[in-house]
Structures are given as structure tokens and as C-alpha cells.
Amino acid sequence: MPAQATAGRATLPDVPDQPTVFRIAIDLTILTIRDGQLAVLLIERGKPPFEGQLALPGGFVRSGEDLHDTAVRELSEETGLEGRSLHLEQVRTYATPGRDPRGPIASVAYLAIAPDLPTPVAGTDAARAHWEPLDLERLGCGWLAFDHDVILRHALERARAKLEYSPLAAAFCGETFTIGELRAVYEAVWQVRLDPRNFHRKVTGVAGFVVPTGERRYPPTGRPAGLYRRGNATLLYPAMLRPGGSRR
Amino acid sequence: MPAQATAGRATLPDVPDQPTVFRIAIDLTILTIRDGQLAVLLIERGKPPFEGQLALPGGFVRSGEDLHDTAVRELSEETGLEGRSLHLEQVRTYATPGRDPRGPIASVAYLAIAPDLPTPVAGTDAARAHWEPLDLERLGCGWLAFDHDVILRHALERARAKLEYSPLAAAFCGETFTIGELRAVYEAVWQVRLDPRNFHRKVTGVAGFVVPTGERRYPPTGRPAGLYRRGNATLLYPAMLRPGGSRR
DNA sequence: GCAAAAGTGTTTTAAATACACCCATGA
DNA sequence: TCATGGGTGTATTTAAAACACTTTTGC
Numbered sequence: 001m002p003a004q005a006t007a008g009r010a011t012l013p014d015v016p017d018q019p020t021v022f023r024i025a026i027d028l029t030i031l032t033i034r035d036g037q038l039a040v041l042l043i044e045r046g047k048p049p050f051e052g053q054l055a056l057p058g059g060f061v062r063s064g065e066d067l068h069d070t071a072v073r074e075l076s077e078e079t080g081l082e083g084r085s086l087h088l089e090q091v092r093t094y095a096t097p098g099r100d101p102r103g104p105i106a107s108v109a110y111l112a113i114a115p116d117l118p119t120p121v122a123g124t125d126a127a128r129a130h131w132e133p134l135d136l137e138r139l140g141c142g143w144l145a146f147d148h149d150v151i152l153r154h155a156l157e158r159a160r161a162k163l164e165y166s167p168l169a170a171a172f173c174g175e176t177f178t179i180g181e182l183r184a185v186y187e188a189v190w191q192v193r194l195d196p197r198n199f200h201r202k203v204t205g206v207a208g209f210v211v212p213t214g215e216r217r218y219p220p221t222g223r224p225a226g227l228y229r230r231g232n233a234t235l236l237y238p239a240m241l242r243p244g245g246s247r248r
Numbered sequence: 249m250p251a252q253a254t255a256g257r258a259t260l261p262d263v264p265d266q267p268t269v270f271r272i273a274i275d276l277t278i279l280t281i282r283d284g285q286l287a288v289l290l291i292e293r294g295k296p297p298f299e300g301q302l303a304l305p306g307g308f309v310r311s312g313e314d315l316h317d318t319a320v321r322e323l324s325e326e327t328g329l330e331g332r333s334l335h336l337e338q339v340r341t342y343a344t345p346g347r348d349p350r351g352p353i354a355s356v357a358y359l360a361i362a363p364d365l366p367t368p369v370a371g372t373d374a375a376r377a378h379w380e381p382l383d384l385e386r387l388g389c390g391w392l393a394f395d396h397d398v399i400l401r402h403a404l405e406r407a408r409a410k411l412e413y414s415p416l417a418a419a420f421c422g423e424t425f426t427i428g429e430l431r432a433v434y435e436a437v438w439q440v441r442l443d444p445r446n447f448h449r450k451v452t453g454v455a456g457f458v459v460p461t462g463e464r465r466y467p468p469t470g471r472p473a474g475l476y477r478r479g480n481a482t483l484l485y486p487a488m489l490r491p492g493g494s495r496r
Numbered sequence: 497g498c499a500a501a502a503g504t505g506t507t508t509t510a511a512a513t514a515c516a517c518c519c520a521t522g523a
Numbered sequence: 524t525c526a527t528g529g530g531t532g533t534a535t536t537t538a539a540a541a542c543a544c545t546t547t548t549g550c
Binding site for chain 2: 018019020021022023024025060061062063064065066067090092093094095096097104106108
């Protein structure tokens, strides 16, 4: 952020930089799995611009607030969840001139991952919020307000990529989960079918990804499944590589 | 960026969000390989705050400018290079209150990769700029002005990770390069020794990573090496995985 | 008994690793 | 001739993929 001495160039008028001032908004891409399908939390905008259109939830950074704090606050306002307990990471920043008709507003996009919530959205400001199943076809073509199509696409790409080398998938599950539930996450996010048998061996073979609790979960029908919780690994080795090597 | 209706909560005074306004700076982590060592372009600050200290080059986003445009402009101002021709990507944004004593200034960090430049820095404003060999020990402990230690560390992590699955390494090389030069990039960035023989086979086996030009380069001593240029792959398959599986 | 989901064993294929060895040049 | 880096061949180990088969539950 040093103010570079553009002043002093022979070929340019002796003016310093003319920095614009921005308001900074946080926009959240909150993902979960609902009924075996990847879903994103959207709100219907209650006022202009884009009134009545769907948008990612978000809000402005307030005085004295760090970006991450704003994201946590918005997350709790929108979902009624303790943002602290959810996976939350910054994706990237958008500030193309004209992206918001209200003026120069930069948006810092965050990705949040939530387990399938018992009460998805309740007791919050955002009664206008709902989980929208993600239809990959619809993405990136004026579906959402502002440039939120693009923001959502980038956040989704981040999530898809991180399943490979990080234990992010477990953030979609509750405290404890079965290997089958974890597999459902991979299948929903990547939109592929995975061999349950090879998947089981692979996951349990990755050091620190999941640890057995010793308990079991009884499905409506079928053999009971072992329960696991997150391990302490931050990088998966070996990685859970996407079939087809991510080329798609 | 919708202004959420925080107003209306029973427990809070009926005030809307109080967004702060920010100036937005772009800070550049420009990496290259000099004498087989990874190096970063730093400037010595010519005025307060942090006068006389080392910092990443950068500058403010101007009115009507997109973030990427600002980065390209700063890159050309600092290095005299056409920013267009270099690899340039956004890393992340920093806006912790107090990070800049001049007031609320957000910094959007960019990572740039340059081939070893014939004239590293010349004919620009930034006579105060120089290539600093990267000593991994020194990172993250008050070496640089502002929070640039952290910014540099994150950018470096991005670069190290992207060597694995993207053809980024080739951006450190000129138009054409030998496999040995490409290996030197991996060795410098990862700080490892790689087996030249296995590396050769691996690189040439990855579809679209490098394509032979048919020409040769004659080293001072030894057998001449085949010359290659970048292929059209954007993702490497199979990936060039780090020895030890990135766990370090 | 059957259906359904969990989990193991075994074989095949592909990639990472280790390292012996040959190649083409300058001095 | 040697030194130096370029490049190939081949065996070993590791992981991915395919799939037959056994286990444990509800009905």
C-alpha cells in the first residue's frame, strides 16, 4: 500500500495517485448438502438495486472490524449459526468498476461450509433466505444479482478443488459421520459416482483424515456403519484425487 | 454486498450498518529465480510510514480501475516489464484494522512470476527496487514494512502449491527453456533436490505441459539440451507432486 | 428367506522412486 | 582422454481402479 511516487515522471503531469475510496462488502457462499444434493444459501433482495432477485448473503465491513469478523457476523445473522464453528475461508476480491450501481463497492468473497442443518434458517433477520439446490447448468448466466454468479462459481471451484487435498469434506458433516456420508459429500460436490469399497479404504488409509469413535450408526436398512470424527490432518496424503484427474 | 436489514432486530438500536470507507492498495509479490535462488522484488520505502524499511511494491487503485489493471500498471511501473506478458494472479485481501497507520487501507495481494530478467529493474520510478534472495528463515518476523511479511508468506505458499498442479513453473522461464532449467525452478521454489532423470521423464510425460521446439541449447560443458516451450495445459495430469506429499 | 448398505480381499494397471547406464559436447 | 550435464532403460514400490465376495442389520 505504499503511495508510489508516480509524481516525478517526466512524461506525466505532476499529480499523485488518485485513489478512489471504496466501501467493502463481504459476500458469503454458504454450501451444504441437502437430500444428497449440493445447495447454496441465497436470499431474495428486499430493496433496490436488484430488488426481488436472488443474491448471496452479505453485508458491509464496519468500522474497526476485520474481514473475517464481518464474515462470522454475517454468517450468524443469516443462518443463526455460530460462525466460529463453521469452516470459513476467504476466496477472492472483486472490484470491477460498475459492478455495483450504488458506487465503488469492493466485495470480498468468503466460502463457508455447513453441515446439513436441522433448522436451516430460522430466528434471524433473513427470513428471505433459503437453501437453493445447485444446478451446475444455470451458473454464470445472469441468474443472481450483481456479479454473484461469478463469485459463486469461483467459490464452488475452490470447494471442489479443496476436497482433493484437504479434509474440507468433513466440514459438510456433523460432529460424527459415517464413511458413506462422507462419500455422499464427494459425490454431491464433484457430481460423480465413487466406488464405495475403494472409497472406504482410501479414506481410512489417509493419515489423520478420520478417526473411528468406536460407535455405530444404524441405517433404516442394512448393516450398521462405523462412526468417525475429523482427524487432525490439514493436508491429505495421499490426496483424494478426482476421477479423471480434475480435467473436465 | 446487499445492505442487510440489521435494522429491525428487537435487541439492537435501529441503526443500519455503518460501513467504513477504505482506500484499496495492490501489493505485489514478484518472484523470479536469480542464480538458482528464489528472489522477490522489494523496494526501500522513501517516505513514512516505515521510511527506509523494505516493503513489497504496490500502489493504490485509481478511479475507474479494475484490481487487475492496477496490478498490471504497478508491475510495469516497478519492473519496467509489460505486465500483460507475466503471470499475475490475485492471492487474497488484508484489511485488519490498524494494519496501515495512515488509516483504513485494504490491501489486495497479487502474485507475479517473472523470468530471470536481463535488466532486473531499470528506467522506472523504482530505482529503490532490487531483487532480494528469499531466505525462508527470515520470513514472518518483522522483516518487512506493514504486514508484508504475512502477505509474502501467503503468496509464496500459493506459488509452492501451484507448482504441483499447474504449469506455473514455466512462467519462471523464458520463451524457451530446457528441462534442466525447469527443474531448477522446482528445486528453488520447493527447496529440494529432484532426480534429474525422473524429472525429465515426468515433465515430458505430462500432457500439454511442455512441447519440444526441436532446437537445442549448448551449455558451457556437457551434452546439449533440447529446448521446449509452454504447452497449452492449464492443469497438470498427472500432477508434479512434491516429494513427501506436501507434508512439511 | 430377501434387500440394502457396510466393509474386506484380490487382481490389474498406472505412477513414483531408485539407480545403472549411455550420449554428446568442450577442454 | 576426462568432466559435465542430458537423457533412456529397468526394477521396485506405492497407489488407483475394478470387482468378487462376506457381514450385519430390518423386514
